[in-house]
Amino acid sequence: MNLNELVQHIHHYSISSENNPFITQLDNDSRTVKSGSLFFCIKGFTVDGHDYVQQAVANGAVAIIAEKPIKAEVPVVIVRDTNRALAIMADVFYGQPSHSLHVISVTGTNGKTTTSHYIDHIFRYHSKKTGMIGTIHIKIDDETYPVKNTTPDQLLLQQSLHKMKNKGVEMVVMEVSSHALDLGRVRGCDIDIAIFTNLSHDHLDYHHSMEEYRNAKGLLFSSLGNTYNIEKPKVAILNEDDTASEYYKKVSSAQILTYGIEKNSDFMAKNIRYTAEGTYFDLHYEGKISPVKLKLVGKFNVYNILAAITSCYVSKIPMETILKAIGTIKGVPGRFELVNEGQPFTVIVDYAHTPDSLENILKAAKQITTNRLICIVGCGGDRDRTKRPLMGRIAVERADWTIFTSDNPRTEKVEQIIADMESEVSNNKYEVIVDREKAIFHAMKSAQKGDCIIIAGKGHETYQVIGKEIISFDDRKVAKAAIKAKLRKQN
Numbered sequence: 001m002n003l004n005e006l007v008q009h010i011h012h013y014s015i016s017s018e019n020n021p022f023i024t025q026l027d028n029d030s031r032t033v034k035s036g037s038l039f040f041c042i043k044g045f046t047v048d049g050h051d052y053v054q055q056a057v058a059n060g061a062v063a064i065i066a067e068k069p070i071k072a073e074v075p076v077v078i079v080r081d082t083n084r085a086l087a088i089m090a091d092v093f094y095g096q097p098s099h100s101l102h103v104i105s106v107t108g109t110n111g112k113t114t115t116s117h118y119i120d121h122i123f124r125y126h127s128k129k130t131g132m133i134g135t136i137h138i139k140i141d142d143e144t145y146p147v148k149n150t151t152p153d154q155l156l157l158q159q160s161l162h163k164m165k166n167k168g169v170e171m172v173v174m175e176v177s178s179h180a181l182d183l184g185r186v187r188g189c190d191i192d193i194a195i196f197t198n199l200s201h202d203h204l205d206y207h208h209s210m211e212e213y214r215n216a217k218g219l220l221f222s223s224l225g226n227t228y229n230i231e232k233p234k235v236a237i238l239n240e241d242d243t244a245s246e247y248y249k250k251v252s253s254a255q256i257l258t259y260g261i262e263k264n265s266d267f268m269a270k271n272i273r274y275t276a277e278g279t280y281f282d283l284h285y286e287g288k289i290s291p292v293k294l295k296l297v298g299k300f301n302v303y304n305i306l307a308a309i310t311s312c313y314v315s316k317i318p319m320e321t322i323l324k325a326i327g328t329i330k331g332v333p334g335r336f337e338l339v340n341e342g343q344p345f346t347v348i349v350d351y352a353h354t355p356d357s358l359e360n361i362l363k364a365a366k367q368i369t370t371n372r373l374i375c376i377v378g379c380g381g382d383r384d385r386t387k388r389p390l391m392g393r394i395a396v397e398r399a400d401w402t403i404f405t406s407d408n409p410r411t412e413k414v415e416q417i418i419a420d421m422e423s424e425v426s427n428n429k430y431e432v433i434v435d436r437e438k439a440i441f442h443a444m445k446s447a448q449k450g451d452c453i454i455i456a457g458k459g460h461e462t463y464q465v466i467g468k469e470i471i472s473f474d475d476r477k478v479a480k481a482a483i484k485a486k487l488r489k490q491n
């Protein structure tokens with residue numbers, strides 16, 4: 001595709017030359033530029049891409065998209081907003097892949113990854129080729145690719161969707177974070193179904209207030225479009241029990257479907273029974289009642305399943321197939337993941353890293369615990385500090401014993417993060433073991449029959465970020481080693 005063909009999709013631009021080079025790839029990082037690249041200068045949080053034009057040209061860039069005049073031996077196109085231009089041009093360059101894919105997006109504070117995995121599982125059970133974009137990885141049919149972000153930037157997003165199209169993928173489920181919406185990462189993406197899981201305290205370092213945070217998520221629903229296209233109707237699927245849904249109903253022109261447990265909703269779970277084997281409930285929808293069996297625990301998982309059922313049902317998968325499929329869901333990596341080495345106590349690794357998710361997971365664990373509930377938890381550095389006292393208080397109030405430890409301190413002092421977590425704790429049912437590995441070994445050593453140990457916050461993560469360094473660390477592996485060490489000592 002030539003430069004002129006691409007830039008014609010932007011309303012306001014000026015171009016420094018009449019040359020019309022052939023563009024072989026798009027780049028927003030000078031380090032990945034190759035001969036034939038069109039380089040987009042993006043102002044980041046750390047550096048400004050405009051400062052890397054010379055490097056981009058040296059690496060083979062044949063044209064530049066910038067927000068201000070830049071000296072370069074190649075054509076420079078000046079646009080008002082390079083981020084927006086990248087979203088539009090990437091969509092065009094990659095042949096608008098989202099337009100012919102069935103795209104389901106999931107937003108909300110907690111449950112995005114979990115719900116996405118359930119949806120993917122149901123579609124695959126229904127023999128569809130699927131793609132998934134989210135916190136754990138990008139998955140294209142059976143191949144997975146590592147990720148830096150829950151929702152990739154505009155370029156990687158369109159590239160991934162394009163690869164999916166080429167691989168014969170029919171449907172994509174994608175997590176959409178509030179950061180992504182605020183930064184316009186999903187602009188130009190034709191989304192068919194948008195799911196809202198819930199809204200609770202997180203990311204207030206970035207969004208400043210709950211209202212701002214709620215509104216950022218609202219961008220997904222306000223940009224969803226309307227239902228007038230009969231071939232591709234747009235549907236917003238909202239959690240009726242979360243008050244933020246009222247706002248999303250207002251900002252969206254799409255068809256609205258609701259799910260819930262407490263309030264009357266289109267897809268509703270009633271008569272819920274939580275047992276050691278799993279969770280059972282009656283699904284009420286369209287005047288019908290269907291029994292549902294899950295091998296999952298926790299009320300929050302009933303919400304995730306309801307959202308998954310609703311989105312698959314409106315995607316025309318028969319309810320009978322959906323219900324059979326969900327009976328075979330085993331779980332999601334790092335989400336309530338059991339570590340079992342034959343020990344007489346329960347060990348669970350979970351990604352709870354917000355006050356609400358920590359509370360939920362401790363409540364769910366309590367239901368299956370016959371002795372003490374022990375919680376190992378930390379908070380991330382260089383992230384929302386205001387959630388730390390809340391998480392500290394919740395852990396100590398809900399668990400019988402808590403160990404505060406480190407969880408990706410990044411450039412902050414772990415001791416300060418833990419002091420923040422301790423600041424609103426009102427009893428002494430806790431201790432501090434800064435080193436996470438030592439904390440896990442200590443918990444295993446002191447565990448007794450019937451105890452349940454929740455290792456919270458890192459879930460699927462295979463690293464610990466200390467300073468600028470990334471160290472290999474996996475809660476599941478460490479827990480396994482600690483249990484084995486204990487069992488060896490006993491034998």
Ligand SMILES: CC(=O)N[C@H]1[C@@H](OP(=O)(O)OP(=O)(O)OC[C@H]2O[C@@H](n3ccc(=O)[nH]c3=O)[C@H](O)[C@@H]2O)O[C@H](CO)[C@@H](O)[C@@H]1O[C@H](C)C(=O)N[C@@H](C)C(=O)N[C@H](CCC(=O)O)C(=O)O
Binds near residue numbers: 030048
């Ligand atoms: C705060 C934030 O969102 N930062 C994102 C941002 O990085 P940045 O602004 O620091 O980028 P930068 O380093 O300043 O670079 C600016 C530009 O110069 C370019 N550059 C830079 C260096 C160079 O040598 N040459 C060059 O061309 C860069 O490629 C970039 O285009 O752009 C990067 C590329 O798209 C993102 O990976 C990065 O996410 C970082 C890793 C991050 O931690 N983001 C978090 C806050 C985030 O987005 N989280 C959400 C939600 C998580 C959840 O589910 O809870 C997510 O969706 O992941």
Ligand SMILES: Nc1ncnc2c1ncn2[C@@H]1O[C@H](COP(=O)(O)OP(=O)(O)OP(=O)(O)O)[C@@H](O)[C@H]1O
Binds near residue numbers: 113
């Ligand atoms: N619907 C839910 N409501 C509240 N908590 C939940 C829900 N689903 C999962 N959780 C809890 O939140 C944790 C994170 O879940 P999940 O990874 O699905 O969320 P996410 O929204 O993808 O998070 P992130 O924004 O970090 O990607 C789980 O490990 C569990 O403890």
Ligand SMILES: N[C@H](CCC[C@H](N)C(=O)O)C(=O)O
Binds near residue numbers: 457
């Ligand atoms: N998606 C979350 C990840 C937090 C995971 C936790 N382990 C941490 O590092 O704080 C965030 O960006 O806030």
Ligand SMILES: [Mg+2]
Binds near residue numbers: 112114134
């Ligand atoms: Mg996620």
